[in-house]
Amino acid sequence: MYQFPHKNILDTDQFSKEDLDFIIQKTNVMKELLHSGKSFGMLHGKLLASLFFEASTRTRLSFESAMERLGGRVISTVGFQFSSISKGETLYDTMKMIEAYADIAVIRHPVEGSSRIAAGAVKMPVINAGDGAGQHPTQALLDMYTIKSEKGKLDGITVGFIGDLKYGRTIHSLIKLLKYYKIHLYLISPEELVLPDSYKRDVDGYPLTFEETRDIKKIWECDVIYVTRIQEERFPDHKEYDRLKETYKVNKELILASKKHTTVLHPLPRVSELSTDVDDLPNAAYFRQAEYGVIVRMTLLCLCLGVEIKEL
Amino acid sequence: MYQFPHKNILDTDQFSKEDLDFIIQKTNVMKELLHSGKSFGMLHGKLLASLFFEASTRTRLSFESAMERLGGRVISTVGFQFSSISKGETLYDTMKMIEAYADIAVIRHPVEGSSRIAAGAVKMPVINAGDGAGQHPTQALLDMYTIKSEKGKLDGITVGFIGDLKYGRTIHSLIKLLKYYKIHLYLISPEELVLPDSYKRDVDGYPLTFEETRDIKKIWECDVIYVTRIQEERFPDHKEYDRLKETYKVNKELILASKKHTTVLHPLPRVSELSTDVDDLPNAAYFRQAEYGVIVRMTLLCLCLGVEIKEL
Amino acid sequence: MYQFPHKNILDTDQFSKEDLDFIIQKTNVMKELLHSGKSFGMLHGKLLASLFFEASTRTRLSFESAMERLGGRVISTVGFQFSSISKGETLYDTMKMIEAYADIAVIRHPVEGSSRIAAGAVKMPVINAGDGAGQHPTQALLDMYTIKSEKGKLDGITVGFIGDLKYGRTIHSLIKLLKYYKIHLYLISPEELVLPDSYKRDVDGYPLTFEETRDIKKIWECDVIYVTRIQEERFPDHKEYDRLKETYKVNKELILASKKHTTVLHPLPRVSELSTDVDDLPNAAYFRQAEYGVIVRMTLLCLCLGVEIKEL
Numbered sequence: 010m011y012q013f014p015h016k017n018i019l020d021t022d023q024f025s026k027e028d029l030d031f032i033i034q035k036t037n038v039m040k041e042l043l044h045s046g047k048s049f050g051m052l053h054g055k056l057l058a059s060l061f062f063e064a065s066t067r068t069r070l071s072f073e074s075a076m077e078r079l080g081g082r083v084i085s086t087v088g089f090q091f092s093s094i095s096k097g098e099t100l101y102d103t104m105k106m107i108e109a110y111a112d113i114a115v116i117r118h119p120v121e122g123s124s125r126i127a128a129g130a131v132k133m134p135v136i137n138a139g140d141g142a143g144q145h146p147t148q149a150l151l152d153m154y155t156i157k158s159e160k161g162k163l164d165g166i167t168v169g170f171i172g173d174l175k176y177g178r179t180i181h182s183l184i185k186l187l188k189y190y191k192i193h194l195y196l197i198s199p200e201e202l203v204l205p206d207s208y209k210r211d212v213d214g215y216p217l218t219f220e221e222t223r224d225i226k227k228i229w230e231c232d233v234i235y236v237t238r239i240q241e242e243r244f245p246d247h248k249e250y251d252r253l254k255e256t257y258k259v260n261k262e263l264i265l266a267s268k269k270h271t272t273v274l275h276p277l278p279r280v281s282e283l284s285t286d287v288d289d290l291p292n293a294a295y296f297r298q299a300e301y302g303v304i305v306r307m308t309l310l311c312l313c314l315g316v317e318i319k320e321l
Numbered sequence: 322m323y324q325f326p327h328k329n330i331l332d333t334d335q336f337s338k339e340d341l342d343f344i345i346q347k348t349n350v351m352k353e354l355l356h357s358g359k360s361f362g363m364l365h366g367k368l369l370a371s372l373f374f375e376a377s378t379r380t381r382l383s384f385e386s387a388m389e390r391l392g393g394r395v396i397s398t399v400g401f402q403f404s405s406i407s408k409g410e411t412l413y414d415t416m417k418m419i420e421a422y423a424d425i426a427v428i429r430h431p432v433e434g435s436s437r438i439a440a441g442a443v444k445m446p447v448i449n450a451g452d453g454a455g456q457h458p459t460q461a462l463l464d465m466y467t468i469k470s471e472k473g474k475l476d477g478i479t480v481g482f483i484g485d486l487k488y489g490r491t492i493h494s495l496i497k498l499l500k501y502y503k504i505h506l507y508l509i510s511p512e513e514l515v516l517p518d519s520y521k522r523d524v525d526g527y528p529l530t531f532e533e534t535r536d537i538k539k540i541w542e543c544d545v546i547y548v549t550r551i552q553e554e555r556f557p558d559h560k561e562y563d564r565l566k567e568t569y570k571v572n573k574e575l576i577l578a579s580k581k582h583t584t585v586l587h588p589l590p591r592v593s594e595l596s597t598d599v600d601d602l603p604n605a606a607y608f609r610q611a612e613y614g615v616i617v618r619m620t621l622l623c624l625c626l627g628v629e630i631k632e633l
Numbered sequence: 634m635y636q637f638p639h640k641n642i643l644d645t646d647q648f649s650k651e652d653l654d655f656i657i658q659k660t661n662v663m664k665e666l667l668h669s670g671k672s673f674g675m676l677h678g679k680l681l682a683s684l685f686f687e688a689s690t691r692t693r694l695s696f697e698s699a700m701e702r703l704g705g706r707v708i709s710t711v712g713f714q715f716s717s718i719s720k721g722e723t724l725y726d727t728m729k730m731i732e733a734y735a736d737i738a739v740i741r742h743p744v745e746g747s748s749r750i751a752a753g754a755v756k757m758p759v760i761n762a763g764d765g766a767g768q769h770p771t772q773a774l775l776d777m778y779t780i781k782s783e784k785g786k787l788d789g790i791t792v793g794f795i796g797d798l799k800y801g802r803t804i805h806s807l808i809k810l811l812k813y814y815k816i817h818l819y820l821i822s823p824e825e826l827v828l829p830d831s832y833k834r835d836v837d838g839y840p841l842t843f844e845e846t847r848d849i850k851k852i853w854e855c856d857v858i859y860v861t862r863i864q865e866e867r868f869p870d871h872k873e874y875d876r877l878k879e880t881y882k883v884n885k886e887l888i889l890a891s892k893k894h895t896t897v898l899h900p901l902p903r904v905s906e907l908s909t910d911v912d913d914l915p916n917a918a919y920f921r922q923a924e925y926g927v928i929v930r931m932t933l934l935c936l937c938l939g940v941e942i943k944e945l
């Protein structure tokens with residue numbers, strides 16, 4: 010019988026398709042447990058150390074909400090108020106101390122790879138909440154779960170990624186999960202911001218197929234689009250930025266012109282690439298994404314702590 | 322039958338006399354529930370988002386204490402660590418996210434009117450814990466409740482406001498609640514700091530009557546005095562400030578010279594306008610004010626969440 | 634019959650030998666309660682105000698963990714976000730407010746003696762978590778308890794203090810507790826950093842005996858060594874610092890050369906005075922110290938609140 014084989018959640022590469030299907034299934038159960046009020050108490054007596062070495066308020070609040078919704082408790086810290094770290098303490102030593110205080114840790118850190126160092130120092134489970142330019146695996150899992158929940162399936166759908174596919178971290182992580190499914194993917198971006206080759210090679214031999222395009226109208230063929238921000242600082246020429254910003258802007262008119270009911274995702278925060286006039290459409294799933302995020306994190310906290318998620 | 326009609330607590334203008342009487346009555350019940358240990362558990366499973374976009378430690382701790390005393394849980398954040406806000410996210414978007422994490426929000430924000438914007442974005446209840454030069458309604462409610470508790474009644478008493486009546490925010494909010502009661506109000510201040518006309522017009526046609534004076538000895542006719550700080554920066558002439566500071570200073574001698582048992586309130590923090598030699602007198606109610614504050618906020622959290630406050 | 638006579642934990646001088654034996658005994662019981670899952674709920678409904686006027690993340694998390702492990706709740710604040718303090722409010726006034734919010738307070742403050750002022754302002758118990766160059770009594774208690782737990786006894790053992798005995802605050806506090814026991818103490822330090830005379834006089838007439846030495850090889854006669862950091866800024870001559878740093882460095886080779894099983898303690902954070910190659914030895918107790926710390930603090934929270942710690 011399948012058993013979830015992970016103590017830590019460190020990066021998206023650690024998951025097999027079986028793992029992903031299991032996480033989706035257990036999150037479905039968790040959603041019902043939450044809505045029926047039965048989740049509260051599942052982590053009674055458990056203590057989460059919420060370690061944000063750099064501020065990321067919404068990710069922190071999402072994890073802390075997840076823990077509290079399970080009846081667990083949280084001890085929390087933000088920023089380099091870790092005075093011992095400013096005195097030169099290693100992350101290894103810090104984590105050895107933290108292990109005495111809690112049962113599980115969530116860690117956000119500016120340096121890539123630090124969540125792996127943290128996990129290596131301790132016996133308790135560690136969840137990576139973003140480390141520098143590195144991974145943010147729970148964001149990818151919640152994005153995947155959002156698509157599954159909104160469309161009812163992953164196999165057989167068409168997805169569009171729009172905007173900055175070169176630097177967009179959430180896109181890079183998500184593609185590593187979606188590759189296991191029969192998804193057709195449009196990579197819609199300006200030439201300057203196309204998906205790096207390493208990510209394209211990574212999906213080679215998997216069910217996912219993809220197609221690069223400059224044309225935003227391709228979203229009319231998509232069941233789901235995932236919009237990302239185009240950052241001004243990537244462009245030496247300001248005029249070029251302004252032109253592209255307007256070209257890759259998603260608004261209500263564009264969405265309603267599609268024959269499909271195109272679900273709109275965005276990792277948020279948004280600036281101008283996603284118009285607020287989309288908010289009122291049932292297509293807009295980006296605020297629901299935050300709700301799915303809490304439930305996915307509830308599931309992961311339980312799985313890492315070895316607490317069974319039983320159907321009602 | 323009367324039903325509390327408010328989902329949000331945004332400003333003092335939203336309350337009718339019936340609302341205020343109901344809040345007072347329910348806070349009396351809550352006080353007994355708290356002291357008998359029965360309040361713990363009333364908000365079991367509920368989660369408060371404590372959103373302090375600017376620091377206000379005592380208001381934050383008061384609300385968080387209120388929530389914890391009810392058995393609820395808190396997720397908390399202070400300052401512009403909201404990295405997404407520094408990236409240009411709107412308060413609307415932020416609140417839509419927060420709604421996924423909690424059941425009710427308390428918000429402190431430097432910009433006037435922002436609590437109303439926050440409340441408009443979400444279905445969950447929102448309580449304004451101070452927005453800029455704007456409202457701080459729970460402070461006014463706890464001040465009103467303190468007077469009622471200390472004197473046993475509001476109708477028929479004489480109250481004195483002392484100090485900076487021009488800029489004192491707590492005074493401005495409190496008068497909007499006290500106007501419903503047969504209170505005689507002395508407005509005791511230097512000429513430079515009299516109550517603005519708009520607040521005087523506001524009480525027109527209500528049971529409250531008022532009288533302006535320069536003479537601090539009028540406090541000898543008061544059942545309750547509310548002392549506020551005179552701020553140095555309001556005076557171009559430093560000597561003038563020094564003179565007034567001494568003139569409008571409340572100390573033990575002044576209090577004991579009154580034939581009445583004059584209850585002394587102060588929103589705190591104090592500087593020199595209220596002498597520490599008053600602290601030992603039974604008249605000093607300003608530290609008890611903090612206790613009443615927690616109980617009033619417990620009541621408001623329950624009312625906004627639709628949780629009934631039943632007598633023992 | 635013995636009754637714990639302290640409401641507050643303010644400094645190490647407040648304890649008699651009887652108090653220390655009682656704390657050790659009750660902490661043994663608490664350890665079993667924690668490991669059997671029975672501690673959770675002992676402080677149900679109680680609220681801790683965790684007041685860190687200066688950041689000290691690990692001490693804060695240790696106390697907050699202790700409170701949560703007992704089923705209590707925490708309201709927490711870090712830094713001079715106490716806006717009212719920046720407006721000139723006294724610690725006395727601040728504490729009078731805080732008393733309305735919580736049942737017990739832990740206070741860390743940059744100014745020596747401030748925990749005593751805080752305790753004097755309120756009826757609730759106050760625990761000093763370090764005030765300036767002053768006391769940090771719970772650190773001393775956990776160090777003592779660690780030695781007792783690791784060696785099974787205090788009477789009859791040999792202990793070595795190594796490094797900066799002149800400025801090392803933890804050493805100064807610990808010696809005030811150990812003096813009650815038949816311990817032989819080696820004070821191993823460079824001449825520039827010997828223990829100040831006042832601490833030597835303080836143990837006069839007590840069972841503890843001591844011997845000063847420059848020779849780090851004396852640790853081979855010790856059952857326990859307590860290593861502290863030598864701080865560069867104490868030395869005008871950089872070369873002298875480098876020489877001493879190497880002389881008073883504890884590493885695996887040195888430890889294994891001893892015939893005794895020498896237990897190694899360190900208050901952490903460490904820099905170079907304690908080599909990481911010691912970590913894997915069973916002798917290394919410095920990470921276990923953090924665990925003992927939580928349990929000692931659980932015991933103290935219960936004792937101060939008058940909650941009985943009953944054997945299973």
